[in-house]
Amino acid sequence: xxxxxxxxxxxxxxxxxxxxxxxxxxxxxxxxxxxxxxxxxxxxxxxxxxxxxxxxxxxxxxxxxxxxxxxxxxxxxxxxxxxxxxxxxxxxxxxxxxxxxxxxxxxxxxxxxxxxxxxxxxxxxxxxxxxxxxxxxxxxxxxxxxxxxxxxxxxxxxxxxxxxxxxxxxxxxxxxxxxxxxxxxxxxxxxxxxxxxxxxxxxxxxxxxxxxxxxxxxxxxxxxxxxxxxxxxxxxxxxxxxxxxxxxxxxxxxxxxxxxxxxxxxxxxxxxxxxxxxxxxxxxxxxxxxxxxxxxxxxxxxxxxxxxxxxxxxxxxxxxxxxxxxxxxxxxxxxxxxxxxxxxxxxxxxxxxxxxxxxxxxxxxxxxxxxxxxxxxxxxxxxxxxxxxxxxxxxxxxxxxxxxxxxxxxxxxxxxxxxxxxxxxxxxxxxxxxxxxxxxxxxxxxxxxxxxxxxxxxxxxxxxxxxxxxxxxxxxxxxxxxxxxxxxxxxxxxxxxxxxxxxxxxxxxxxxxxxxxxxxxxxxxxxxxxxxxxxxxxxxxxxxxxxxxxxxxxxxxxxxxxxxxxxxxxxxxxxxxxxxxxxxxxxxxxxxxxxxxxxxxxxxxxxxxxxxxxxxxxxxxxxxxxxx
Numbered sequence: 001x002x003x004x005x006x007x008x009x010x011x012x013x014x015x016x017x018x019x020x021x022x023x024x025x026x027x028x029x030x031x032x033x034x035x036x037x038x039x040x041x042x043x044x045x046x047x048x049x050x051x052x053x054x055x056x057x058x059x060x061x062x063x064x065x066x067x068x069x070x071x072x073x074x075x076x077x078x079x080x081x082x083x084x085x086x087x088x089x090x091x092x093x094x095x096x097x098x099x100x101x102x103x104x105x106x107x108x109x110x111x112x113x114x115x116x117x118x119x120x121x122x123x124x125x126x127x128x129x130x131x132x133x134x135x136x137x138x139x140x141x142x143x144x145x146x147x148x149x150x151x152x153x154x155x156x157x158x159x160x161x162x163x164x165x166x167x168x169x170x171x172x173x174x175x176x177x178x179x180x181x182x183x184x185x186x187x188x189x190x191x192x193x194x195x196x197x198x199x200x201x202x203x204x205x206x207x208x209x210x211x212x213x214x215x216x217x218x219x220x221x222x223x224x225x226x227x228x229x230x231x232x233x234x235x236x237x238x239x240x241x242x243x244x245x246x247x248x249x250x251x252x253x254x255x256x257x258x259x260x261x262x263x264x265x266x267x268x269x270x271x272x273x274x275x276x277x278x279x280x281x282x283x284x285x286x287x288x289x290x291x292x293x294x295x296x297x298x299x300x301x302x303x304x305x306x307x308x309x310x311x312x313x314x315x316x317x318x319x320x321x322x323x324x325x326x327x328x329x330x331x332x333x334x335x336x337x338x339x340x341x342x343x344x345x346x347x348x349x350x351x352x353x354x355x356x357x358x359x360x361x362x363x364x365x366x367x368x369x370x371x372x373x374x375x376x377x378x379x380x381x382x383x384x385x386x387x388x389x390x391x392x393x394x395x396x397x398x399x400x401x402x403x404x405x406x407x408x409x410x411x412x413x414x415x416x417x418x419x420x421x422x423x424x425x426x427x428x429x430x431x432x433x434x435x436x437x438x439x440x441x442x443x444x445x446x447x448x449x450x451x452x453x454x455x456x457x458x459x460x461x462x463x464x465x466x467x468x469x470x471x472x473x474x475x476x477x478x479x480x481x482x483x484x485x486x487x488x489x490x491x492x493x494x495x496x497x498x499x500x501x502x503x504x505x506x507x508x509x510x511x512x513x514x515x516x517x518x519x520x521x522x523x524x525x526x527x528x529x530x531x532x533x534x535x536x537x538x539x540x541x542x543x544x545x546x547x548x549x550x551x552x553x554x555x556x557x558x559x560x561x562x563x564x565x566x567x568x569x570x571x572x573x574x575x576x577x578x579x580x581x582x583x584x585x586x587x588x589x590x591x592x593x594x595x596x597x598x599x600x601x602x603x604x605x606x607x608x609x610x611x612x613x614x615x616x617x618x619x620x621x622x623x624x625x626x627x628x
Contacts, residue, residue, distance in 0.1 A: 013046055014066045015334060017081070022055045025049055029095070030334035031065065033077055035307045038165055038354045040105030041184070042075050042176045048093040051562045052086060059084040063100055064183070065304065067331070067339060075303050075331075078183040079103055102184040104178045106132045107161035112397040114155045116405065120147040121171040122188065128160050137182050144191045147171065149276075152407045153182035154442040156395075158361045166361050169354045172284050173269040176307040189308070192351055196309045205301055206313045220313055222299040222398070227319075228250040230293045232261040234285040236278055237271045241410060248275050252282035255290055269439040294319040296345040300575065305329055305341055312346045320347035327352060337497050363440040367448060369394045375403035381426035384408045389447060391433050409435070411447045428475060432456070467511065483507065499525025535597035551596055556605035560591040 013028035029046040033578045041067050058081050068074040080104040086097035107128065122141050129139050155163045168174060168188075175188045178196075179552055189195070205496040207219040233253035240248065255261060270281040296317075305311060305326055312323035324345035333339040343469070346352060370391040374382030383389050388408030416422035427433065437590045438444040452458040459473055460466050468485040482508070490506030501524035502575045509516040524526075529538065541555045565586050604610065 005576040012068055012339070013045075014068065015047060015063060015100075016066065017058060017061055017063045018363040021518075022049065022051065022053055022057060023063075025051075026096075026334070030337070031332065033065070033308055035177065035331075036328050037174050037176055037307050037352060038168055038502060039110070039160075041077055041079065041102040042105065043079075043100040045098045045100065046087075047096050047098060049096060050093055050267065052089060052094040053084075053096060055084055057080050058098065062183075063098075065100055067333065069303060069339075072303065072474075076179050077102070079105065087422055101134075101240055102186070103138060104129075104175075104177060104184070105161070105188040107164060108133070110160050111157060112155050112160060112163070112490060113157055114152045114398065115393065115396055115406065116150070117156070117400075117404075119153070120149055120152060121167050121173065122147055124153060125167060125173075125188065127163050128164055130244065132160065132185070137180075138185050140178070140185055140187045142171070142187060142189045142194045144193075145172065150443075152443060152445070154445070155391075156442040158362050161364075162360070165354065169285075169356045172287070172351075172353055174308075174352050178306075178308075181482055187308070187449045190351075192325075192349065194308070195348060195352075196306070198304075198310070198312075201312065204300070204311060204313050206315045217304045218300070219310075220298050220300040220302070223313070223315075224297045225317070226295045226318075227260075228293065228295075229260060229262050231263045231265050231286065232258075233264045234282045234289070235264055235266045236272070236281045236285070237266070237268050238270050238272055238278070240273050243274065248272060248278040250275065250278035250282050251277065252284060252286045254286050260293075262581055269441065271441060271443055278526075284353065284355060287351050288356055289348050289355050290354065290435055291346055294347055296320070296324050297343070298345070299340060299342045300465075301338065301340050303339060305343060311343075312343060321349065323348040325352060364437045364442055365440050367452070368435045369407075370433045370435045370447075372401055372427045372429055372431040377429050378625075379428075381428060383426070387411065387425055389423060390431070391435060391447065392444075393435065406445070409447050412436075412449070420566055425472075425474070497526070502524060533600060536602050537597060537599045538602075538604045540608070552604070553595070553603070555607065557591065557595050559605060560594060564588060564591055 010075075013031060015023060015026050015028060017023040026047045026049055026118075029048060031043060031045045033041065033043040045065060061081050063081050064076055064078045066076050068289070077100065079100050081098055082096075082101045082105065083099035085097040086094060087097050110132070116127065119127070122143060125218035126139065126141075147378045153167075158166070173188050173189075173190050175186055178185045178187045181182050187194075193241070205216075205217070205219045206221075206223060233251050234250065235251040237247055251264070267285065270278075270283050272278045300389065302311075307326050307329060309326050310323045311326060317324070325348040326343050327521050329341055330342040331339065332342045353398050357561060370393045372382075372393050373390040381389075382403065386408075388410050390406050391409050392400070392402055392405035411424070411427070413423050427447075429451060432453050433447045434449040434451060435445050436448040438446055459471050460469060465485065470484065471481040472480040476496060478495045481494075483490045483492075488507040488509070490504065490508065492502060492504050494500060494502040494504075504521040504523075506518065506520075506552055508515070508519075508521060537551060537553060537556075539553065539556060541553075543552060564587050566583065567587050571584050594601055594603050597603065
């Protein structure tokens with residue numbers, strides 16, 4: 001490969017900007033182009049032009065940078081001009097600096113908060129690429145693994161580039177930029193057969209001799225090998241509430257015969273859903289570590305080198321019997337300097353994995369707001385068979401079918417236990433939900449609580465002295481109210497049904513907080529029933545401070561004993577007068593049955609008077625059982 005040098009000879013480097021006539025007079029002074037696995041290609045070019053160029057003719061325009069040798073195929077780097085600078089102006093020329101990026105780099109310009117539902121990782125990546133106008137021929141997915149469908153993934157305040165890179169890290173996908181006849185193409189792969197292999201096979205000489213590049217020989221001129229101790233294995237674990245019978249834990253060691261490895265990192269919260277997922281997460285992390293165990297660093301003038309290209313040399317590399325795969329490369333050249341490159345590579349028989357960088361992944365340490373959703377503004381709660389709700393995050397302005405704004409989210413409660421024990425107040429359509437994220441992971445949302453807001457005011461405020469009240473109230477005004485105002489303590493349990501059926505305890509007031517009694521009141525406009533299978537005692541004998549036992553009835557029994565004594569005296573008088581005496585034995589038995597309500601009786605007593613007043617008839621019926 002021969003690249004002419006000097007200002008007067010034929011140029012070796014060109015920048016073409018379709019539709020811009022002034023680009024024909026551009027002269028390249030120098031350039032640096034960087035390619036890296038998982039990233040966009042970036043080319044920084046210094047140019048001169050007889051005139052000062054207009055921003056609108058270059059900035060954000062598609063362009064192609066070419067390196068043209070005299071004796072070989074040109075190397076092209078296509079994309080769009082991301083930055084355009086005027087760095088020097090003289091009477092003879094203006095010096096400009098242009099930064100050209102592959103179209104994949106457009107993802108860096110947009111920050112987003114966007115949920116994705118029922119998609120695989122490759123499908124999410126495709127969705128994002130299409131959103132940036134990247135067409136089908138500009139992307140290629142060469143994937144071996146079967147990727148699971150994610151019910152929910154949430155991009156939170158990340159650039160599209162950072163989010164796609166995170167998705168690739170988590171799923172074991174890498175990407176590189178490939179130049180085609182139609183321009184730049186981003187290629188996604190996940191295995192060693194997705195590298196770029198020379199056909200026919202090409203062996204590049206390794207020569208640590210300066211000046212060969214001027215003679216037209218392509219060679220590797222510098223090669224260093226860096227090795228480091230990496231973990232022997234990885235252990236991962238996580239908990240899936242949908243399969244809560246156990247936590248899923250597993251470990252992986254993909255190089256069990258390698259004695260240079262050491263240690264077993266343990267990572268919790270990798271968001272796998274089952275045992276197979278745990279195995280994959282552990283394997284992925286060890287593959288990423290083993291990929292960087294041996295790293296080659298070299299320099300060459302081989303123009304065809306690029307990311308994912310397999311480089312084979314004429315020297316033996318013990319850790320790379322099948323060559324090296326380029327994972328990062330920087331190309332450079334100038335008017336007064338021949339083309340050269342510096343690169344990093346790993347053994348080509350190892351799966352390349354992007355380095356997992358969880359410290360750069362989005363975390364939500366606080367909460368986000370959202371709205372409970374239903375298919376058609378349901379009057380009652382819209383929840384599934386296990387009590388989960390659909391929520392639209394307030395940060396989400398996407399188009400979703402009603403009732404499909406999220407996956408079903410579980411609701412945190414003050415108490416929840418087995419045997420369907422716990423507390424659950426049904427949330428209604430458009431209620432404001434407080435969404436938290438388990439482990440801080442945007443992909444693990446849960447409903448933590450609910451908020452009132454300007455369109456749905458709190459039920460306890462400083463209005464009309466409500467500040468001393470504690471209230472539970474449902475949409476149909478079923479209510480439990482507890483009043484703590486000093487001297488006016490009370491409880492109200494009520495429903496609107498049957499003409500306000502209520503149980504009022506303590507200090508009783510009306511709707512205007514006006515006094516209307518104290519003690520207790522049980523009332524309804526419907527039917528009422530008092531039923532107790534073991535007996536009922538109604539008494540006006542007091543037990544101040546709620547002392548004593550439930551069935552304390554000493555005063556009542558004393559009244560019964562007095563009545564029995566009177567009956568016995570009357571019976572004795574009747575016997576003396578030869579009249580029929582009263583049956584005091586039945587009264588004695590009744591007293592014994594009432595004492596402690598040994599039998600299901602109805603006992604009423606009062607130290608004062610008692611009365612029954614009826615607007616119609618009154619009936620008192622006694623079934624008398626006589627001894628045989």
